[in-house]
Amino acid sequence: MLAIYCRTSKNKEEGKDYSIESQQNGGLKLAKELGISFKFYIDEGISGTLEIEVRPSFADMMSDIKNKKVSGIYCIDQSRIERNTSTWRFFVGECILNKCKYYPN
Numbered sequence: 658m659l660a661i662y663c664r665t666s667k668n669k670e671e672g673k674d675y676s677i678e679s680q681q682n683g684g685l686k687l688a689k690e691l692g693i694s695f696k697f698y699i700d701e702g703i704s705g706t707l708e709i710e711v712r713p714s715f716a717d718m719m720s721d722i723k724n725k726k727v728s729g730i731y732c733i734d735q736s737r738i739e740r741n742t743s744t745w746r747f748f749v750g751e752c753i754l755n756k757c758k759y760y761p762n
Contacts, residue, residue, distance in 0.1 A: 659688045659695040659760075660718050660727045664737045666704045675733065677701060683762050684731040691729070696721075705740035709747070719748070722757050729758040 661684030663677045677699055688695040698714040709716050715738075721727045730752070732738050739745045752759055 658721075658727055658729075659684065659691060659693050660698055660721065660730045661685070661688070661695050662698045662700075662715065662718055662730060662732045662737060664700040664703060664705060664712075664715070666702065675737070680733045680737065683733055687731045687760055693729070695731075696727075705736065705738070705744070709744060719751060722751050722755050725755065727755075727757055729760055731760045731762075733762045735761060 661681060663680035663684070665675055665677060681697060684695060684697070698718040700712045700714045703712050705712075709719060718727065718730070722730075735745070738748055749759075751757070
């Protein structure tokens with residue numbers, strides 16, 4: 658299954674379309690190309706600087722990775738996954754450990 662992770666924060670970057678809908682559409686396109694099922698994980702209005710436990714959908718996605726429910730992750734770019742290096746290191750480590758592919762846009 659492809660995890661499609663979408664996140665918006667209260668602070669939007671000028672000139673970048675990071676709407677939930679645009680993030681979902683990118684993930685849907687990839688799932689169709691790969692011919693696999695998908696699940697949306699959406700953290701709306703939550704900063705990527707926060708700890709994983711405070712980001713409910715991200716925490717759920719990480720649990721599904723550990724439980725081998727997810728074989729790939731789509732995210733429009735790395736800034737949606739994290740805004741701090743410790744979260745990035747944890748994410749990459751779990752992907753490697755669980756043979757889960759990361760598909761940035």
